[in-house]
Amino acid sequence: MAGHHGDRDGCKEIARLVSESHDHKLSLWDRVQLRLHLAMCLMCRRFSKQLAFVRGVAAVAGHTDPDSPLASGTIVDATLSPEAKNRIRSALQRGPSRS
Numbered sequence: 001m002a003g004h005h006g007d008r009d010g011c012k013e014i015a016r017l018v019s020e021s022h023d024h025k026l027s028l029w030d031r032v033q034l035r036l037h038l039a040m041c042l043m044c045r046r047f048s049k050q051l052a053f054v055r056g057v058a059a060v061a062g063h064t065d066p067d068s069p070l071a072s073g074t075i076v077d078a079t080l081s082p083e084a085k086n087r088i089r090s091a092l093q094r095g096p097s098r099s
């Protein structure tokens, strides 16, 4: 097992699986891979939580502001800090028009 901490290629693959899991059902093998990796990799666990959060926000944002980068999924590629998440949250509470 090459399950060493900091396996960047493995993490990339897992990131792909995580985002795919939001679009369609993964195969059994992919799900097993995902679960095993998430169990030992904090980074990917965090990423998968953030993606679930962003997907939820994007669904909400899609109702209020279809032109928002959130709605188009652009922001999914970015690694979100807790600060960024708070910004998104308060932006949504304030609504798209800030002026």
Ligand SMILES: [Zn+2]
Residues within 6 Å of the ligand: 010, 011, 014, 037, 041, 042, 043, 044
């Ligand atoms: Zn990982």
